[in-house]
Amino acid sequence: MNPFAYVAPQDTAAALNAIQAEPDTDSRMPPRFLAGGTNLVDLMKADVMHPARLVDVNGLPLDRIEETADAGLHLGALARNADTAYHPLVRTRYPLLTAAILRARPRRSAIWPATAAICCNARAAITFTTSACRVINAIRAAAVRPSAALRASTPSSAQRTLYCHPSIRSVRGTGGAGSHGPCAINARHAPDCVCRIPSFARRPAARRHHAGRR
Amino acid sequence: MLSNGRRINACLALAVSQNGHDITTIEGVADGEQLHPLQQAFIDHDALQCGYCTPGQICSALGLLREGEAHTTAAVRELMSGNVCRCGAYPQIVQAVSSVMGLRDTSAQAAPNVSPETVGTVAP
Numbered sequence: 379m380n381p382f383a384y385v386a387p388q389d390t391a392a393a394l395n396a397i398q399a400e401p402d403t404d405s406r407m408p409p410r411f412l413a414g415g416t417n418l419v420d421l422m423k424a425d426v427m428h429p430a431r432l433v434d435v436n437g438l439p440l441d442r443i444e445e446t447a448d449a450g451l452h453l454g455a456l457a458r459n460a461d462t463a464y465h466p467l468v469r470t471r472y473p474l475l476t477a478a479i480l481r482a483r484p485r486r487s488a489i490w491p492a493t494a495a496i497c498c499n500a501r502a503a504i505t506f507t508t509s510a511c512r513v514i515n516a517i518r519a520a521a522v523r524p525s526a527a528l529r530a531s532t533p534s535s536a537q538r539t540l541y542c543h544p545s546i547r548s549v550r551g552t553g554g555a556g557s558h559g560p561c562a563i564n565a566r567h568a569p570d571c572v573c574r575i576p577s578f579a580r581r582p583a584a585r586r587h588h589a590g591r592r
Numbered sequence: 593m594l595s596n597g598r599r600i601n602a603c604l605a606l607a608v609s610q611n612g613h614d615i616t617t618i619e620g621v622a623d624g625e626q627l628h629p630l631q632q633a634f635i636d637h638d639a640l641q642c643g644y645c646t647p648g649q650i651c652s653a654l655g656l657l658r659e660g661e662a663h664t665t666a667a668v669r670e671l672m673s674g675n676v677c678r679c680g681a682y683p684q685i686v687q688a689v690s691s692v693m694g695l696r697d698t699s700a701q702a703a704p705n706v707s708p709e710t711v712g713t714v715a716p
Contacts, residue, residue, distance in 0.1 A: 384606075384608055386611075412606065415605060415606055415609060416601060416604040419604050419605065419606050432606070434606075434609050458598075460598075464661060480670070480671075
């Protein structure tokens with residue numbers, strides 16, 4: 379067993395402190411936030427991830443789903459997929475998001491290229507990170523020939539194309555044009571971090587290059 | 593299982609993160625010796641074979657009932673699809689859950705009524 383510490387702060391400041399504090403245990407991985415956990419817990423069980431500390435953020439008041447002043451939609455970072463999909467605002471104004479979540483949610487083993495088309499805000503930097511991806515599935519997916527449908531839907535110009543669980547919308551950077559918020563995964567990262575995307579979770583460039591010619 | 597009345601995957605939930613939550617597993621579904629209607633429906637519809645997935649299926653169906661989002665048998669099938677049954681008892685599971693929800697099985701109507709006839713030709 380890999381020992382790890384667990385804290386469940388009740389406010390954002392305490393959570394940020396907890397994620398930045400020095401690890402209590404001897405682990406080569408930094409502390410991680412635990413939200414839904416369906417990805418991280420899975421990876422910890424599979425011995426892919428062993429963070430020194432888990433900072434459970436479920437107690438933080440970050441699950442709001444509401445209209446913004448400019449008629450946009452504020453989706454709290456902790457808003458549950460089901461809550462998002464069934465929310466009246468999302469249903470009426472962003473039915474594609476509802477459809478995507480409902481289509482994706484049950485298929486735990488499904489893989490999907492970056493769902494940028496669904497969650498992209500022109501100003502938002504979208505980064506699919508290690509913890510936002512079904513790394514296990516990506517490994518398995520790499521072992522089989524990608525289907526024509528997957529290839530067709532893979533954005534060729536994407537710098538980082540990862541196969542993610544389609545229900546995960548990992549968006550950061552909600553400030554003004556061009557501004558990036560702090561890294562949602564590790565607060566100690568520089569704002570423009572790439573957030574450690576493991577090469578094995580990335581679709582090899584060579585394969586992507588050849589995929590279209592098969 | 594249900595955490596605060598909502599469906600979660602027990603295998604992907606860290607136990608300590610559920611501290612203080614109201615947890616319902618299959619053991620808490622029946623009222624003493626009185627089976628929950630879902631449990632009885634699973635028996636009536638023969639909605640299990642090996643039974644391995646049944647606790648999860650019933651808890652998931654319980655959450656589905658509370659969500660109130662499934663209004664057709666197709667929706668039941670879709671919204672229950674995260675629970676895998678290796679015996680393939682899905683038709684019976686959908687029947688059992690739908691019967692408790694008072695939904696009529698419309699799958700027979702949805703099946704294509706095949707009658708060969710020429711409706712047109714496609715130009716080459």
